[in-house]
Amino acid sequence: MSSVIVIGGGKVGSHLASLLIEGSHQVALVESDESRADVISRRFGDGTVIVGSGTEATVLERAGIRGCDVVAAVTGADETNLVVCSLARFEFAVPRIIARIVDPVNAWMYQEDMGVDVALNQADLLAHLAAEEMSLGEMTTLLKLRKGQYAVVEEKIDPDSVVVGRHYGEVEWPSGCRIVAVIRKGELIPITSEVVLAPADEVLALSHSGSVAELAGLLGAATD
Numbered sequence: 001m002s003s004v005i006v007i008g009g010g011k012v013g014s015h016l017a018s019l020l021i022e023g024s025h026q027v028a029l030v031e032s033d034e035s036r037a038d039v040i041s042r043r044f045g046d047g048t049v050i051v052g053s054g055t056e057a058t059v060l061e062r063a064g065i066r067g068c069d070v071v072a073a074v075t076g077a078d079e080t081n082l083v084v085c086s087l088a089r090f091e092f093a094v095p096r097i098i099a100r101i102v103d104p105v106n107a108w109m110y111q112e113d114m115g116v117d118v119a120l121n122q123a124d125l126l127a128h129l130a131a132e133e134m135s136l137g138e139m140t141t142l143l144k145l146r147k148g149q150y151a152v153v154e155e156k157i158d159p160d161s162v163v164v165g166r167h168y169g170e171v172e173w174p175s176g177c178r179i180v181a182v183i184r185k186g187e188l189i190p191i192t193s194e195v196v197l198a199p200a201d202e203v204l205a206l207s208h209s210g211s212v213a214e215l216a217g218l219l220g221a222a223t224d
Helices: 011-022 034-044 057-062 078-091 104-109 122-132 209-219
Strands: 003-007 026-031 049-051 070-073 096-101 118-121 140-145 150-156 177-184 187-190 202-208
Touching (some): 104 122
Parallel strands (some): 026 049
């Protein structure tokens, strides 16, 4: 069981707190708006909600930040989330810090030197997922790792791709790429050498940034 402090009691923060409580984690939720905090307190019970600003060290101490395992800064303001992250890391040495990016324009600020371990770009992720559903043959980046050096990517196999009808083990995949799974008609299919690739299969892969273009070429329409 982990001890988690959630900063921000909006829809994201309160839902996150609910999921964590259901998972038997010890949760404290910090909310600056007294009326909202009162509503959340009635939902979760006494002792869960701390009224105050997550940008104030004294409020974080009341929430139990000394010795907590994770801080999740998920307010609706980037400036607040970044201040929370810096305080949590450099003032209280919290081991794991997760932050919500509100405006994708500000994503560049969510770096390790601001105390951020994981930055969740909600708007960017939803936009990419929506775009992915509109067409075949366009690769979607689901998650970037190691400062963008690696990425978890997804692409639907074009009906004219050179891999269609071939066994997974027959395809010469890029050296910097590892296929994780295939989703076919909503079913997750573990990758083995005997899996036959079909049009519109959703291929999930972990790829080095230098191999993404080559992987896209394999899964896209064949060119003369």
